[in-house]
Amino acid sequence: MARTIFTDHRSYIVSARMAALIAVLTSGGDAPGMNAAIRAVVKVAASRRVEVVGVERGYDGLIDGDFRQLTRILDDRRDLAPIAEVEGLGGLGGTLLGSTRCPRFFHRDSREAACAQLTGQGLAGLVVIGGNGSMAGAHALASECSIPVVGIPASIDNDIGLTREALGVDTALNTIVEACDRISDTARSHHRAFIVEVMGRQSGYLAMSSAIATAADAVLLPEQSKTREEVIDSVTEAIRNSFATARDKHRVLVIKAEGVNVPTHELVEEVEKRLSDLAGVEVRSTVLGHLVRGGNASFRDRLLAGRFGLAAVDAVLAGTTDMMVGWTSPGSDRGTGTSDPYIRLFPLAEVLEETAALLDGTSAVTLDRMRRMEAIQGILAL
Numbered sequence: 506m507a508r509t510i511f512t513d514h515r516s517y518i519v520s521a522r523m524a525a526l527i528a529v530l531t532s533g534g535d536a537p538g539m540n541a542a543i544r545a546v547v548k549v550a551a552s553r554r555v556e557v558v559g560v561e562r563g564y565d566g567l568i569d570g571d572f573r574q575l576t577r578i579l580d581d582r583r584d585l586a587p588i589a590e591v592e593g594l595g596g597l598g599g600t601l602l603g604s605t606r607c608p609r610f611f612h613r614d615s616r617e618a619a620c621a622q623l624t625g626q627g628l629a630g631l632v633v634i635g636g637n638g639s640m641a642g643a644h645a646l647a648s649e650c651s652i653p654v655v656g657i658p659a660s661i662d663n664d665i666g667l668t669r670e671a672l673g674v675d676t677a678l679n680t681i682v683e684a685c686d687r688i689s690d691t692a693r694s695h696h697r698a699f700i701v702e703v704m705g706r707q708s709g710y711l712a713m714s715s716a717i718a719t720a721a722d723a724v725l726l727p728e729q730s731k732t733r734e735e736v737i738d739s740v741t742e743a744i745r746n747s748f749a750t751a752r753d754k755h756r757v758l759v760i761k762a763e764g765v766n767v768p769t770h771e772l773v774e775e776v777e778k779r780l781s782d783l784a785g786v787e788v789r790s791t792v793l794g795h796l797v798r799g800g801n802a803s804f805r806d807r808l809l810a811g812r813f814g815l816a817a818v819d820a821v822l823a824g825t826t827d828m829m830v831g832w833t834s835p836g837s838d839r840g841t842g843t844s845d846p847y848i849r850l851f852p853l854a855e856v857l858e859e860t861a862a863l864l865d866g867t868s869a870v871t872l873d874r875m876r877r878m879e880a881i882q883g884i885l886a887l
């Protein structure tokens with residue numbers, strides 16, 4: 506029997522000879538590498554003669570049944586290939602399918618509508634590419650719906666549990682490092698201090714890693730839980746020490762995560778007031794914001810997207826559900842192995858538990874990061 510998928514503005518008929526059909530969606534804040542993951546999901550599925558539909562606008566599109574075909578049937582009607590738009594994705598940033606944060610998905614009736622869309626079309630599985638909110642949505646859906654659901658972690662914040670890195674992190678860090686190099690050129694020329702704010706509402710990972718890579722003089726992370734006064738004092742001290750006459754520094758770079766509780770422009774004002782006795786010291790700020798979320802995916806994000814895509818498609822086709830693929834070390838015994846020694850499957854419930862611990866600072870990973878940052882603070886300041 507032929508399956509038909511109808512949406513408000515598209516419809517098409519899927520060949521009866523094709524074995525199965527899976528769906529893929531992207532959700533939450535976009536991240537470089539999402540498109541590479543869509544491409545990987547489509548290519549791997551097509552190679553297994555499984556058709557793929559993309560869901561537009563994340564969970565919103567799933568509730569509304571907004572699907573589009575991502576594979577096409579070749580002339581002999583036996584083999585499949587990606588549609589031209591998927592072929593042409595290359596390493597493009599953003600997401601071909603669009604993405605939303607979907608408050609409706611918190612409500613059970615919306616998830617029931619989403620499940621009905623999946624079962625009604627005879628879908629064999631769903632791959633969800635997104636951040637921690639998207640993984641929470643995937644877990645809720647998998648718990649209530651008979652269709653296998655597998656997640657692929659994608660968030661520049663690197664705040665998803667049980668994966669060394671999520672898609673987008675590497676590209677975002679490369680962008681930050683390049684921006685800081687440029688800012689350092691002008692800072693050195695004018696003997697200035699710069700405070701650079703990077704994304705990370707709850708997670709300081711981008712700030713922490715980029716501070717090491719750019720040899721920043723100080724770093725401010727939400728996980729440090731400093732008071733407003735402590736934040737202002739630490740930046741004042743870092744600039745005062747760095748520009749002390751005995752030193753030969755021409756640039757001071759402070760990297761601040763978005764989630765630190767002093768707005769960057771206020772921080773600059775307060776620090777300048779406290780440094781008014783130091784002649785000729787100017788403090789400037791740059792908020793990198795969404796600039797860091799766009800851009801072509803790096804080699805590492807593209808490679809990771811390919812590896813995640815392969816493991817995720819094979820998992821849903823094997824009937825695995827309520828799991829996320831994660832990047833781990835070979836030999837790790839947590840989770841379930843895949844054909845790739847670096848990629849394992851973890852129950853979404855455990856992923857969400859570890860994600861909460863990462864964000865509230867109780868995770869061993871966060872504690873270790875904070876300990877190591879504390880230990881190198883003096884080296885950064887040199």
Ligand code: F6P
Nearest residue numbers: 534535660661662704705706763
């Ligand atoms: O993708 C995560 C994130 O980049 C956070 O670091 C940031 O606070 C948030 O997204 C911004 O999201 P929005 O684009 O919805 O403002």
